[in-house]
Structures are given as structure tokens and as C-alpha cells.
Amino acid sequence: VTKNLFLGMDFGTSGARYVIIDKQGIIYAEGKRDYPPCKDGNTVDWTSSWKMTLFLLLEDIPYSLRPFIVSISIDGTSATTIIVDSKTGEPLWKPFLYNESCPDALPLVKSIAPENHTVCTGSSTLCKLVSWWNSYNLSKDAATLLHQADWLLWLLHGKIGVSDYNNALKVGYDPEIESYPKWLLSQPYSIMLPSVRAPGTSIGCIVEDIRDQYGFSKDCIVCTGTTDSIAAFLAARASEPGKAVTSLGSTLAVKLLSTNRIDDARYGVYSHRLDDKWLVGGASNTGGAVLRQIFTDEELKELSGQINPMISSPLDYYPLPGVGERFPLADPKMAPRLQPRPQSDAEYLHGILESIARIEAKAYGLLKELGASEVQEVFTAGGGSKNEKWIQIRERVLGLPVSRAVQTEAAYGAALLALKGFRGSHADPVDARTVSDIEN
Numbered sequence: 379v380t381k382n383l384f385l386g387m388d389f390g391t392s393g394a395r396y397v398i399i400d401k402q403g404i405i406y407a408e409g410k411r412d413y414p415p416c417k418d419g420n421t422v423d424w425t426s427s428w429k430m431t432l433f434l435l436l437e438d439i440p441y442s443l444r445p446f447i448v449s450i451s452i453d454g455t456s457a458t459t460i461i462v463d464s465k466t467g468e469p470l471w472k473p474f475l476y477n478e479s480c481p482d483a484l485p486l487v488k489s490i491a492p493e494n495h496t497v498c499t500g501s502s503t504l505c506k507l508v509s510w511w512n513s514y515n516l517s518k519d520a521a522t523l524l525h526q527a528d529w530l531l532w533l534l535h536g537k538i539g540v541s542d543y544n545n546a547l548k549v550g551y552d553p554e555i556e557s558y559p560k561w562l563l564s565q566p567y568s569i570m571l572p573s574v575r576a577p578g579t580s581i582g583c584i585v586e587d588i589r590d591q592y593g594f595s596k597d598c599i600v601c602t603g604t605t606d607s608i609a610a611f612l613a614a615r616a617s618e619p620g621k622a623v624t625s626l627g628s629t630l631a632v633k634l635l636s637t638n639r640i641d642d643a644r645y646g647v648y649s650h651r652l653d654d655k656w657l658v659g660g661a662s663n664t665g666g667a668v669l670r671q672i673f674t675d676e677e678l679k680e681l682s683g684q685i686n687p688m689i690s691s692p693l694d695y696y697p698l699p700g701v702g703e704r705f706p707l708a709d710p711k712m713a714p715r716l717q718p719r720p721q722s723d724a725e726y727l728h729g730i731l732e733s734i735a736r737i738e739a740k741a742y743g744l745l746k747e748l749g750a751s752e753v754q755e756v757f758t759a760g761g762g763s764k765n766e767k768w769i770q771i772r773e774r775v776l777g778l779p780v781s782r783a784v785q786t787e788a789a790y791g792a793a794l795l796a797l798k799g800f801r802g803s804h805a806d807p808v809d810a811r812t813v814s815d816i817e818n
């Protein structure tokens with residue numbers, strides 16, 4: 379057997395994972411590490427913790443597979459921002475985490491960006507950059523902005539200042555014109571912006587030291603990554619327009635592959651570019667968090683067993699964990715509607731699951747109304763995806779094929795980007811290795 383293997387790594391909010399696949403997408407190995415607590419005084423030293431985790435994961439990779447790894451990619455949390463020294467790559471400041479807000483920068487950002495642009499929220503990468511630029515008296519002409527994935531990839535390829543257009547969206551990059559917009563380039567801090575490529579593009583070979591230390595293939599390349607939620611979408615392999623992934627976790631998030639881009643700030647709907655297509659997304663506040671307020675996971679399983687999914691529930695709710703909804707209805711004052719509660723808990727759950735399915739249908743309907751491709755098939759990820767009865771209810775309400783996604787790990791999506799990058803840089807596959815001795 380001759381085989382090339384592709385390594386994807388996902389750096390999430392609490393830990394990191396790796397997955398190794400072949401070109402058919404078959405998994406050869408996978409693993410997980412929680413971030414070790416690295417303290418710097420009283421605060422967590424996140425960059426050290428991520429760096430340590432990266433190398434721990436590389437050590438976790440079975441020796442027998444390492445020589446066959448020809449390409450690596452990494453995804454990270456969106457809008458996690460690291461300002462580094464342009465020469466050494468070392469962080470100049472603690473990272474700004476994905477959910478950290480810099481409201482001090484918002485008025486300035488709003489004054490330069492078009493109205494309702496995705497950078498116009500306090501947690502955008504651009505707000506973080508502006509806040510840093512205005513606050514700290516460090517040598518700014520020698521600083522570069524990187525996203526979490528960019529920085530981790532840099533540790534492997536050694537070229538400072540490379541990003542991808544998914545991570546760069548929240549700093550203001552326009553993937554449609556493949557450039558930063560003029561309003562951003564005219565700002566003094568634009569010198570800090572990284573160069574941007576498509577996700578899954580070869581940046582270069584892995585640095586020799588690491589290659590030799592871990593025993594990767596001699597031509598092993600490192601490819602641009604993406605954000606964690608896009609990597610999770612890629613994992614489901616919904617690769618044609620009209621294919622969608624609904625994530626039923628604490629909230630309900632929909633992502634639809636579309637031939638065209640739509641953005642609507644009223645609903646928090648925006649589009650990421652994926653090569654020649656657009657990944658359109660929106661998130662409702664409904665979802666599993668409401669279920670968890672009412673039922674334990676055990677009860678959910680037990681009560682779901684009693685539901686006949688072919689029968690439509692007459693109960694019409696709008697389950698929310700608190701006041702306010704953004705998408706598919708934009709109403710910050712919307713109150714949860716979970717009454718009347720029937721005697722039977724199974725009937726109650728049926729009504730809630732069906733009501734959430736109607737919100738999901740409305741979500742895809744709204745995306746179409748706003749101009750996106752019509753949804754044709756829905757894959758499902760998240761804690762709610764294991765509920766078969768819910769899948770059947772959703773098939774009936776959506777009038778579409780619905781199934782559980784086979785792969786949902788973001789690391790798997792990152793591995794697919796490593797594969798893409800390898801294919802892009804090897805029109806003719808070179809030098810495939812023999813792996814008759816690979817153990818699964």
C-alpha cells in the first residue's frame with residue numbers, strides 16, 4: 379500500500395485535538411489534550427499553554443505514522459488575536475481571547491468601517507487591534523497581528539505574517555476582492571496586518587528541526603487553516619451549494635453552502651468564503667440550553683423514546699433560555715414561550731422539539747429570502763444530533779433529508795484542509811510512501 383497521510387489539529391476553547399486521515403478521509407489516529415495550566419503570576423499564560431499543547435499532540439502521534447505525514451493544517455477559535463514581534467514571532471502581549479471585548483475601540487472602528495460591518499462588535503479582531511494600538515507603548519512598527527491558528531502554524535513553518543481569509547474576516551479582510559479594503563489600508567496599524575491566502579494553501583515546508591525531531595515526511599508541508607466553526611462545517615463534507623449543517627448544541631446554529639454571499643447585520647447573518655462558494659451562517663438562541671433547563675439528558679433520551687415523530691405536535695412554543703432572539707427573528711425583547719405545559723412530559727418534549735424544528739425551517743427560509751441558495755440536505759452536529767426521533771421530526775417539518783453528520787470534529791475539517799493544500803501544491807502526487815506496516 380502506498381499512502382500519504384494528512385494531519386489536522388483543532389485548538390478549541392478548552393483543549394486541542396488532532397486527527398490523521400488518508401486521502402479517502404479514513405481516520406488513522408486521533409487524540410486530545412486539555413490545555414495545561416500555565417500561569418504567569420495570577421493570569422493564565424495562554425500562548426505558552428497552546429504551544430505546549432501543540433507539541434504534546436505531536437508527541438502523541440504514533441511513531442509508525444509520522445513518516446507518512448505530508449501535510450499539516452490547524453484551526454483555531456475565531457477572533458483570538460496575538461500580537462507578535464515581526465522578527466522573532468514571539469508574542470508581545472498576552473493574547474486577546476475570542477470572547478474578549480474591547481469596547482474602548484468600538485467608536486473608532488465604527489467611524490472607519492462601513493455600517494454594520496462584521497468588525498463593528500467589541501470582540502472583533504479589528505477592535506482588539508485598535509485597542510492594542512492605542513493603549514500600549516511598545517515598538518509598534520515591528521509588530522504583526524496573527525490569529526491563534528496562524529501563530530500555531532507559524533511555530534511549524536516559521537514564516538511570520540501569514541493568515542487565511544476565514545480567520546481574517548473579523549479583522550476586516552474582504553475575501554470577495556481578496557484584499558483588505560481601502561478604509562482599513564489607510565489606517566496606520568494596517569502595517570501590522572498579515573498577508574492572507576485561501577484556507578488550505580501550502581505556506582511552505584515544516585521547519586527542519588521539528589520535522590527531524592518528530593520524524594515527519596521530508597517534504598511535509600504546512601497549510602493555512604481556518605476558524606474552529608468552519609473546520610467543523612468542513613468535517614461534515616457538505617461540499618455542494620444547498621447542503622447545510624445544523625448544529626444543535628446549547629444554541630441552534632445553521633450553516634449553508636451557497637453560490638452567493640449574503641450579509642445582514644439585523645439578523646447577525648454573514649458569509650465566509652470557501653473557494654468559489656460562500657458559507658452563510660446564522661445562530662438562534664433556541665437549542666439545547668432550553669432543553670437542559672427542563673430535562674436531564676437521561677430524561678431526554680427516555681421521553682424521546684415515547685414520541686411518535688410522524689405525528690405533528692399541536693403545541694406551538696418559542697423555546698429560549700432567556701429574553702431576546704437574533705435569528706431568524708430579530709427581537710431583543712422576545713420572551714420565551716413554553717406554555718401551556720401538557721400533563722405528559724413526552725408530549726411537552728415533542729412540542730418543544732417540534733417548535734425548535736420550525737425555527738430551524740424558518741432559519742433556512744430566511745436565508746433563502748435574503749438571497750442564499752435553497753437548502754437541499756441537512757447534516758446535524760452537536761449534542762442534539764444523537765436524537766433519532768428529533769431527526770425524524772425535523773425531516774417532516776423541513777421537508778428535507780436530515781441526517782447526523784458522520785464527522786463533526788473540527789480537527790477532521792483541518793485535516794481535510796491539509797489534504798487540500800497538499801493536492802494544490804502537488805499537481806502530480808510525488809513520492810508516495812509504502813505503509814504496509816501501518817497499524818490502525
Ligand code: ADP
Pocket residue numbers: 626627628629665666667668669670675678679682759760761762763764765768
Ligand atoms: P455545546 O453547544 O454546549 O457544546 P453540545 O453540542 O455538547 O453543546 O450539546 C449539548 C446539548 O445537547 C445540551 O444542551 C442538551 O440539552 C442537548 N442534548 C443532550 N442529549 C440530547 C438528546 N437526547 N436530545 C436532544 N438534545 C440533547
